Amino acid sequence: MSKQPINMNEELRMFDKPENVKRLLRIFYACVVVSLAIDIFYHKHGIFTWESFFGFYSAYGFVACVILVIVAKYILRPLVMRKEDYYND
């Protein structure tokens, strides 16, 4: 609708600058390490025994998402992806 040509003199915004993206990523990685480190000092209580294992939730979250993406990309997509006009032939 209101697509305008990019103004080259436009002020660069936060995430246009690579150093800001890097800074954000560094903060994020710090959070990752801290959240895992807490597991060493605090013993979680859960209903299942494995819930209190060190890094169980971290590992499960990471592995689940990797599997999700791999399966979606390499198994589901080749099976179900069709051209945009597939249904209007």
Next chain:
Amino acid sequence: MINALPPATILILGGLLVPLFKGRTRQALLLLLPVISFINLLQLAHGSYWIYPFLSDQIILARVDKLSLIFGYIFHLVAFLSALYALHVDDAVQNVAGTVYAGAAIGAIFAGDMFTLFVFWEMLTISATFLILARRTERALGAGFRYFMVHVAGGLCLLAGIIMHVSQTGSAAFDLIGLGTTASWFIFVGIGVNCAWPFLHPWLTDAYPEATITGTIFLSAFTTKTAIYALARAFPGTEELIFIGGAMAAFPIFYAVIENDLRRVLAYSLINQVGFMVVGIGIGTALSINGAVAHAFNDLLFKGLLFMTMGAVMYRTGKINATDLGGLYKSMPWTCGFCIVGAASISAFPLFSGFVSKSMVMEAAAHGDMRWLWFILLFASAGVFHHAGIKIPFFAFYSHDSGIRCKEAPKHMLLAMGISAVLCILIGCFPQYLYSMLPYATDYQPYSISHVLAQSQLLIFSALAFTLLLLAGIYPAEIRSVNVDADWIYRKGGRQIYRFCRWAFDGINEWANHIFARQLPQLLAHFFEEPGGNLQRYGYRLWVESSGVANNHEKVDQDIDRRSRSATYPVGVSVLLAVVILALVSTFLYLR
């Protein structure tokens, strides 16, 4: 009690009056109707009202208890927010359809008997179809038609079940049914169509992204949640629902990862969230039913919010595919912020609304020692963060800069999104108000250190996976495409059936035409050109073939031909034939 009206009346009748007004008056009316209807609802104490005799039984227009009330409250709230979001829409079709649709959902929630339920159920289908058709594109027309056909089929299934159930039990009361009889299965599946169960679901992912920008906000709220209410009322503790819900929570996230249309991504994540509710109802404990209802309450807000933000993006840019968007945080910072709140809520971050309800279902599954289910739900929790929590905001507002520079969303849209966002945070921070409205009394505490820590670790490491996969270039690039789903069965399969019928029946038709319309008349015409001669000729040939005597039959043929043409036969033969015929006739007469 004396002054109140049946709960659905104000929205439905008021909605039908909307076209009589124009401009600001109409806008005011659209906003006021949910408010007046809500005040009307507050007049009702627990109990059953407006009971009329019907056939051998009775219809009950309002059954007010904790279960119907909490759905009634949230439906009114969402009807108001949707009306506010859609305030700029000056299209009588959408104005009427949206209001009536909300009214029909409220009518179904408060229906005390199955006939009333069915009437409002069908009203939902009809009004929803108009919200899709109102987009007025060819794709919307197709999607609306398919939506209508699927829901009419589901509605008929429900009606068949209701009729069987009433004739067997003699009662039309809409209460606990439970699976067992054939009738209950029909009702179960009829509700399942609206609930978007696996293989019955593609109407949702097909139609919602094709509806109008504001229509989708209404649609995402009412149909599936009405079905959740009906399941909670009639089938709590039905084990089948655990399997169905588990499948619903898991399979759509794979589709959502590879889908390009961001509203369709949200449609898949809607099924995923409804899966958690279905599981909760299936487990059937007080905690799990509470969890299902609380999650429906929260989902109405955060899923509505996410659809609103994507609608605002679509309204301003005219685009909704991830491949066309990106970098919009500069142009639409408020919308971006609200989207992140919705994303955090659906992902169940601590202090956001999803956290306080999804965990109830998870914990109920753990208490029931349903291990595989618990692992699937945990997988779905991580997955939903991945596709709805990160993908939606990232591809719309960050990612690569698409070069689009547009205005921020209109004020009324921002207001609707803002109220939803604030409510998502308030419920997340102060869940006790939500808990006090739930059907069963509860002292559930979502905020234990273990739980907060566990959920945070799950989400942070899901985000880590996303980040690393994206940086490594493994994350699937968005591609303009169509992903085939179960609707292939009737979209392509339907055509295959049509093709097969055309081949089979047209073949039979062609063959019959050839034989009966062309060859047979030709043969008969040829024969009747010279019936006498032909009879003799073929009779003679038959005699020659069977007896084996064949002396100069060419001459005989020529004789027959000549006699037949000139119609001259030797007298002897004629007399012989006459005598034979007379003999036959007299024998016949004599025997008679």
